[in-house]
Amino acid sequence: MHRPTLAGSLPRFGVLTAGVFVLAVATAVPAVADAEVEAEGARALDQNVTLTFSAESESGSAGISKLEVVLPEGITPRDITYKEGPDGWKLTPADQGYTVAGPKLSVGEDAEYVVTVRQLPDAKSLVFKTLQTYGDGKVDRWIELEDTGGDGHGHGHPAPRLELKAAAPGAKLVSASPTEEEPTTGALSSDTASGDPTTGTSTPPADSTEGDDGMPLAVPLGIGAAVLLLGGGVWLFRSRRSGSA
Numbered sequence: 528m529h530r531p532t533l534a535g536s537l538p539r540f541g542v543l544t545a546g547v548f549v550l551a552v553a554t555a556v557p558a559v560a561d562a563e564v565e566a567e568g569a570r571a572l573d574q575n576v577t578l579t580f581s582a583e584s585e586s587g588s589a590g591i592s593k594l595e596v597v598l599p600e601g602i603t604p605r606d607i608t609y610k611e612g613p614d615g616w617k618l619t620p621a622d623q624g625y626t627v628a629g630p631k632l633s634v635g636e637d638a639e640y641v642v643t644v645r646q647l648p649d650a651k652s653l654v655f656k657t658l659q660t661y662g663d664g665k666v667d668r669w670i671e672l673e674d675t676g677g678d679g680h681g682h683g684h685p686a687p688r689l690e691l692k693a694a695a696p697g698a699k700l701v702s703a704s705p706t707e708e709e710p711t712t713g714a715l716s717s718d719t720a721s722g723d724p725t726t727g728t729s730t731p732p733a734d735s736t737e738g739d740d741g742m743p744l745a746v747p748l749g750i751g752a753a754v755l756l757l758g759g760g761v762w763l764f765r766s767r768r769s770g771s772a
Contacts, residue, residue, distance in 0.1 A: 560585045562657050562669040564687040571691045572698035574646045580687060581639045582659050589663035591638045593628035597656040601648025612640030631662035646701055649694060656686045
């Protein structure tokens with residue numbers, strides 16, 4: 528009766544052991560979640576660019592309810608227009624970016640939304656730091672500039688980053704829209720052009736009816752008229768008195 532030798536069994540045993548090891552490692556390491564931003568073929572200085580953001584859920588007990596984004600330099604909250612996202616979610620501008628929030632999503636459901644940017648800045652890449660809040664108050668901070676592998680499994684929290692191609696030939700930075708200009712608080716005099724600020728008040732032009740000493744011409748004219756009237760009255764009184772005599 529033929530029996531398998533030890534040498535013949537070792538290869539099969541090695542293959543089985545390797546398979547079990549791979550399966551154990553695959554089930555032991557959690558799926559790597561991330562937050563991303565995409566814009567196909569985006570170039571620096573491109574206008575009206577559509578950005579698609581996605582944030583994967585890391586909670587097994589609560590759904591995502593809010594995403595807070597810090598905009599990179601060169602993009603202001605006024606440059607962002609909300610296009611679409613989860614049902615009932617809305618975009619609210621903030622000092623340094625915006626918030627997209629609404630009814631909490633189902634447990635394990637990823638959040639995805641789309642915005643339009645008026646114009647991309649002249650840069651090689653753009654980083655959108657993001658805070659991801661769940662219905663139970665838990666917060667994922669997608670703010671790291673690089674994936675540092677924070678949990679020992681290469682699972683850090685890098686901020687969404689958009690790589691840009693070089694600007695198209697002839698592309699220029701468009702001027703700021705009227706709504707972005709700072710409102711003026713008062714009239715400015717011509718001195719402002721020379722670098723001397725004013726307080727918003729201006730000196731009224733001199734009246735053409737004033738004399739060299741600043742006294743209105745009507746004053747001496749009125750005094751002269753009064754003297755003439757007074758003199759005429761005295762002359763008339765004396766004339767009538769002489770006639771009576």
